[in-house]
Structures are given as structure tokens and as C-alpha cells.
């Protein structure tokens with residue numbers, strides 16, 4: 642059985658964060674390991690509190706785990722603080738790029754509550770070097786690259802910053818928050834050349850927001866890569882999975898709905 646390690650924040654609702662990651666990783670047939678980077682106090686309405694885990698304990702969790710087991714892919718989600726980001730970098734320093742890393746650069750919750758302190762952004766960008774994929778949404782792509790992503794050209798310029806300046810091997814800029822077409826941009830480096838593909842996305846009419854879609858997408862991609870799928874195949878499968886999950890989203894609380902996971906085969 643292949644295994645995926647998620648390094649992520651705890652979301653007690655189970656709709657996002659590492660609780661959601663583990664459900665998705667399992668759905669894709671992999672074993673899920675999890676290092677907790679932060680605790681949150683939240684319900685389906687909003688994030689009430691963010692508490693980073695003691696940074697050296699994040700480092701110890703990663704070191705002890707990686708001494709014992711070898712995951713086939715790593716997914717990195719919410720990291721909360723500058724010190725936690727730096728300790729994640731230390732924990733992964735000895736790992737080569739042959740172990741794929743998928744990074745969801747979470748800056749804010751949908752309710753606009755910061756999930757990563759502002760001064761940590763440079764350290765987060767430092768993690769992108771050699772990553773198999775970084776999956777920013779439009780706001781995160783704009784904030785981290787400094788490029789206006791309101792047009793296709795702007796998104797492509799932003800993608801170039803992730804690849805050329807930040808050293809990521811691929812970037813998926815998620816257009817789900819765009820007012821009209823929810824197209825995503827996938828860009829990657831092949832034989833020194835940047836390849837760009839626009840992936841068409843249909844806006845799904847859903848009442849209210851659906852929580853944790855970014856967490857599910859990046860975990861599903863990491864599971865695909867852990868199973869030796871190509872990047873494009875893993876991204877396609879993950880996008881269909883999230884699309885189906887939004888279509889069958891469930892209201893378990895009073896606020897945002899959660900992705901409806903299809904039954905495991």
C-alpha cells in the first residue's frame with residue numbers, strides 16, 4: 642500500500658485540514674500519515690482561533706516519522722506561523738525531489754481569517770523549491786507572486802514566477818473563486834521549457850460555500866503521485882473528485898457545506 646504524509650492543521654469539523662486530508666487519501670487507496678502543524682478552533686461557520694503547534698514538536702514529529710517510514714508523497718497544508726514553516730523546511734531538508742511534495746499555500750480561510758502569519762510568506766515561498774506542485778488559489782497566487790491574476794495573461798505571468806523565481810516544478814492556479822469561468826491553470830517545466838495548459842472548469846451552482854475543497858484537491862493529487870500517476874493524470878482525477886464532491890456536498894453544520902465523498906469501491 643502506498644502512503645501519503647500530510648503536514649497540516651487540525652480542523653475539528655473534519656471538513657478541511659488534516660482530518661479531511663486523511664479521508665481523501667484513504668479514498669484514493671493510500672495509507673494516510675499526519676503531522677499536526679496547528680490546532681484550530683472552528684465550526685462550519687468560521688475559524689475562531691488558530692494555535693500553532695510548538696515548532697520543535699512539528700520538527701520532531703517529522704524527523705521521528707521519517708526515520709521509521711518512507712511516504713510515497715507529501716502534502717503540505719496550513720502551517721500557521723513562520724517558526725512552523727521553518728521547522729517543516731528543516732524536517733524535510735534531507736528529502737530529495739524524487740519524493741513528490743504537493744504544497745497548498747494556505748494564507749487565509751474563506752472567512753478571510755489569516756491561517757498563516759504575514760511574516761511567514763517568504764519562508765513558505767522557500768518551501769516551493771523543487772516541489773512537484775504548488776496549488777494556490779487566485780488570491781494566494783496574486784499575494785505570493787505580486788501579479789494581478791484577474792486575466793489569463795496575468796495568471797500565466799504569476800505561474801512563471803512560481804516556476805522561474807520560486808523553483809517549483811509545477812503550479813496549479815485554481816480559478817474556483819473567479820466570477821465567471823472556474824478554469825484552472827496548470828503550468829510545469831519540461832526539458833527546460835514552461836508548458837501551460839488551461840483546464841476548463843464549469844461553475845457549479847451550489848447554495849453557499851463548500852468548505853475544504855483546496856485541502857481535498859491537493860491531497861487527492863498527492864495520492865495520485867504516490868501511486869506513480871503522471872502530474873496531469875493526478876490533477877485531472879483530483880479535479881473530477883472535487884467537482885463530484887461539490888455536486889453532492891452535505892450540510893452537517895449550520896454554515897458551509899462539506900464535500901460529499903463518493904463511497905469507496
Ligand code: PLP
Pocket residue numbers: 649650651652657658659681688718719747749750751752851852853854855856
Ligand atoms: N482550517 C484548516 C485547518 C485548513 O487547512 C483550511 C484550509 O484551507 C481551512 C480551515 C479553511 O478552509 P476553507 O477556506 O474551505 O474555509
